[in-house]
Amino acid sequence: MQQTASGRALTPGVGRRVIIAGGGYAGTTLAVKLAKGLKPGDDLEILLVEPNPCQQALSELDLVAVGPPRPDFCELWHPTVFKDLPVSICYNRIDSVRPDDKTVVLGPRGEGAEEVGYWRLVLATGAIAFVPPVPGLAEHAVTMWSVADAQELQRRIEEQFRSAIVLADRAERRRALSFVVVGAGATGMEIVGTLGQMLPKRARAFGLDPEDLSVHLVEGRPDILYDLPAPLREKVRRRLDKLGVVLHLGAMVERVDDGVVHLADGRELPAPVLCFCGGAKADPDAVAWGLPADPSGRLVVDGRNKIPDREDIYAIGDIAAFRDPSSNRTLPMLAQFAIHQAEHCAVNILAEARGREPEPFEPDMHGEFVSVGPTWGAGWMLKGMHLTGIPAIIMKRLTYVLYWWIVGGVPLAWKRTREMLKMFR
Numbered sequence: 001m002q003q004t005a006s007g008r009a010l011t012p013g014v015g016r017r018v019i020i021a022g023g024g025y026a027g028t029t030l031a032v033k034l035a036k037g038l039k040p041g042d043d044l045e046i047l048l049v050e051p052n053p054c055q056q057a058l059s060e061l062d063l064v065a066v067g068p069p070r071p072d073f074c075e076l077w078h079p080t081v082f083k084d085l086p087v088s089i090c091y092n093r094i095d096s097v098r099p100d101d102k103t104v105v106l107g108p109r110g111e112g113a114e115e116v117g118y119w120r121l122v123l124a125t126g127a128i129a130f131v132p133p134v135p136g137l138a139e140h141a142v143t144m145w146s147v148a149d150a151q152e153l154q155r156r157i158e159e160q161f162r163s164a165i166v167l168a169d170r171a172e173r174r175r176a177l178s179f180v181v182v183g184a185g186a187t188g189m190e191i192v193g194t195l196g197q198m199l200p201k202r203a204r205a206f207g208l209d210p211e212d213l214s215v216h217l218v219e220g221r222p223d224i225l226y227d228l229p230a231p232l233r234e235k236v237r238r239r240l241d242k243l244g245v246v247l248h249l250g251a252m253v254e255r256v257d258d259g260v261v262h263l264a265d266g267r268e269l270p271a272p273v274l275c276f277c278g279g280a281k282a283d284p285d286a287v288a289w290g291l292p293a294d295p296s297g298r299l300v301v302d303g304r305n306k307i308p309d310r311e312d313i314y315a316i317g318d319i320a321a322f323r324d325p326s327s328n329r330t331l332p333m334l335a336q337f338a339i340h341q342a343e344h345c346a347v348n349i350l351a352e353a354r355g356r357e358p359e360p361f362e363p364d365m366h367g368e369f370v371s372v373g374p375t376w377g378a379g380w381m382l383k384g385m386h387l388t389g390i391p392a393i394i395m396k397r398l399t400y401v402l403y404w405w406i407v408g409g410v411p412l413a414w415k416r417t418r419e420m421l422k423m424f425r
C-alpha cells in the first residue's frame with residue numbers, strides 16, 4: 001500500500017489517480033494546488049513521480065554556482081513541501097507511457113519495472129542542458145542545469161585557484177585564472193555576472209591577486225540577452241564592463257582543447273574553467289513516448305495544455321510546446337510559465353473531476369528579470385517598466401519568495417527568505 005508523505009495510507013483501487021511525472025516547478029506546483037483544492041467528495045488520488053527527493057530550483061542556481069559552498073540552498077525538499085498534503089511521492093522515473101492502456105511504466109525497463117494506471121497523467125519532466133556537437137565542448141565544459149552542475153563549477157574554481165597559487169610566473173598564473181562562459185542568454189549572464197562579482201573576493205581570500213583574474217563571455221550572436229529590450233541590454237553591457245567581464249560577441253566556438261577555447265575567427269582563449277550555457281532542450285526521453293512532438297522535441301499541446309486527441313494527458317512546463325495564441329509563438333522555457341500552467345492545470349483537473357469542461361490556458365508574461373551578479377539585476381515589469389540595479393535584483397529575488405509562498409505558504413517563504421538574506425551578509 002502506498003503512503004502519503006505524511007504517512008496516511010492510500011487505499012488501492014479507491015479514487016481516480018492523477019499521476020504527475022516530474023517534481024520541478026510545474027509538477028510541484030501542480031501537486032500542491034491539486035491537493036489544496038480537493039474538497040470532501042473529490043475522489044482524486046495524487047501520485048507524484050520524481051527521481052529526486054528534492055526540487056532543484058534552477059532559477060536560483062546562480063546563488064550557489066560560484067560559492068562559497070551552500071549547494072542545498074536551491075533544493076526544496078519534497079517531504080517538507082508535501083508533509084501535510086494528500087500527495088503520494090514515488091522517487092522513481094517514468095520510463096514509458098502507454099496511452100492506449102492508460103498506464104505508465106516506472107523504473108528501469110525489464111524486471112522490477114512497475115506499471116501504474118492513471119485517470120489523468122500530467123507530464124512535467126522539464127528540459128536538460130543542450131550541448132552542440134562542437135569538438136571538445138562536452139568533454140571540457142560544465143553545463144548549468146542542476147545543483148550537481150553548480151557544485152562541479154565550484155569544484156573547478158577551487159581546483160583552479162589551487163593550481164594558480166603554486167605558479168611563480170605571472171603570465172602562467174594569469175593563464176590559469178582565466179574563466180570562460182559561453183552563451184549570453186539569461187543563464188550565461190547570471191553565471192558570468194556572479195563570477196565577475198564574486199571571484200575577485202574569493203581570489204583575495206585565497207592569497208591571489210584579483211588583477212590576475214580574467215572572466216570572458218563568448219556569444220555567437222551580435223548582442224547579449226536578445227529577449228530584453230535594447231536599452232536594458234545596453235545597461236547590462238555597461239555593468240559587465242564595470243565587473244571587468246570581457247565580451248566576445250559574434251564569436252563562435254570552433255573547438256575546445258584541454259584548457260583552450262578556439263574561436264572560429266582564429267582567436268584562442270585560455271579556459272581552464274569553461275561553463276557552457278548555450279541552451280536547453282526538452283527532456284529527450286519524452287519523444288520515445290509515442291506522443292506528438294515539435295521539431296525541437298517539446299510535446300505538442302492544445303490550448304488547454306492537453307496532448308491532442310489524448311483527453312487524459314496534459315503536458316506542462318518546459319516539456320510542453322504551448323503555442324501562445326496572442327503571439328503565435330511557442331512559450332519560452334521559463335519557470336513563470338511552468339508555474340502558471342501548473343496552477344491552471346490544477347483548476348482544470350479539479351473541474352474535470354467534478355464533471356465540468358477544462359478551460360483554455362491564457363499565458364501572460366508579467367515581467368522578466370536577469371541577475372548580473374548577486375546584487376545587481378535588469379529587467380522589466382508591468383508591460384514596459386524598466387528596472388536595473390538593486391530594484392531589479394529585489395524583484396528577481398521576490399519571484400523566488402513568491403514561489404516558496406505558492407508551494408509552502410508563509411512558513412516556507414519566511415524560512416527561505418531568511419536563509420537567502422543570510423547569504424548576502
Ligand SMILES: Cc1cc2nc3c(=O)[nH]c(=O)nc-3n(C[C@H](O)[C@H](O)[C@H](O)COP(=O)(O)OP(=O)(O)OC[C@H]3O[C@@H](n4cnc5c(N)ncnc54)[C@H](O)[C@@H]3O)c2cc1C
Nearest residue numbers: 022024025026058059093094125126317318333334335336
Ligand atoms: C540556471 C538557470 C536559471 C534560470 N533562471 C530562470 C529565471 O530566473 N526565471 C525563470 O522564469 N526561469 C528560469 N529558468 C528556467 C526554469 O528553471 C525552467 O523553465 C523551469 O525549471 C521549468 O520547470 P519544469 O517543471 O518544466 O521543469 P524542471 O524544473 O526542470 O523539472 C523537471 C523535473 O522532472 C524530473 N524528471 C525528468 N525526467 C523524469 C522522468 N522520466 N520521470 C519522472 N521525473 C522526471 C526532473 O528530475 C525534474 O525534477 C532558469 C533555468 C536555469 C537552468
